[in-house]
Amino acid sequence: MAALWALVYGVLGVAWALGMPGFPWGASDPDPDGALSILAATTPRSGWWIAAFALLTAATALALTRPAGSRLPLFPAWPIAAILVLVIPDSRLMMGVAYTPLLLVAPLFGWGLGGATFADAWPWPVLNQLLCVLGGLLLAAAALACGHDHARWFTPERGRKAVYVAAGVPLVYCLTRWAWALGIPLGVDREFLAAGEDGLWLAGAYLATFGALGGVLTLGLTQRWGEIFPRWLPGLRGKRVPPLLAVIPAGFVSIIVTVAGLTYLRATVAGRFALAEWGAWLPECFWPVWGAALATATIAYHLRRRGSTPAP
Incomplete structure (x- = not known):
């Protein structure tokens, strides 16, 4: 599943690099001054780098399916998962999660919330962050399944x-x-x-x-x-x-x-x-x-x- 996610996201990276709209960072990101996203300075041409990163992710995920005994695939797996889960997303992910219940109950009490809607809480760049977290979690789950005894660390x-x-x-x-x-x-x-x-x-x-x-x-x-x-x-x-x-x-x-x-x-x-x-x-x-x-x-x-x- 992690490899499939990476291949699909890699195709998206190539499509953005070739001109398909929807690149979720840079000028198309509603983050007004680039203060939130670490990728705020990127352009759609960065899609080639995204594709290369996705290819590395897919190769790492597939390497984890090899018979137990080799820890080599675990070394790139954890840094890649950390980048997808912790580095690429920003604080808007938390704000979307936190404000979703409020947006659900606001109409019941007549709260205007300044006209805020689900589209404001979950624009495409933030939804894309969820996709990146999903890919990182899939890879982390694969790495955990191939790892050894974790109980001694989490007593x-x-x-x-x-x-x-x-x-x-x-x-x-x-x-x-x-x-x-x-x-x-x-x-x-x-x-x-x-x-x-x-x-x-x-x-x-x-x-x-x-x-x-x-x-x-x-x-x-x-x-x-x-x-x-x-x-x-x-x-x-x-x-x-x-x-x-x-x-x-x-x-x-x-x-x-x-x-x-x-x-x-x-x-x-x-x-x-x-x-x-x-x-x-x-x-x-x-x-x-x-x-x-x-x-x-x-x-x-x-x-x-x-x-x-x-x-x-």
């Missing part, structure tokens, strides 16, 4: 520590956004705060609450209620929680928060932020730590659930 004890980190890191971001919604200029000045009084900080508080709720759910990766549905859930009480019900969303969130954090780190290194407004960017710079901890906790949970008994 229950490391998973438990990672859960506490993953639940705690987003709280710094949450505190700033809740404070702004209440009119408290935490980490910013009054002028900055006034710029969002038209409802922008309410949206920020929504995202903060979303993150805090995610932190609470993260605790379930080491708690009994993360493996056995609690008693207060009618129809489900006492039944085992399907592992993928936790692994899939937690794994995806670990990706998008890491990507968003790396975007903020790149912007910070480029000097795009003012120190006096640290509340607007510093909490996000710790999101790669959040994402790494959540990924560690998720993998440890997955390995523990494979033929294991529920946590006490």
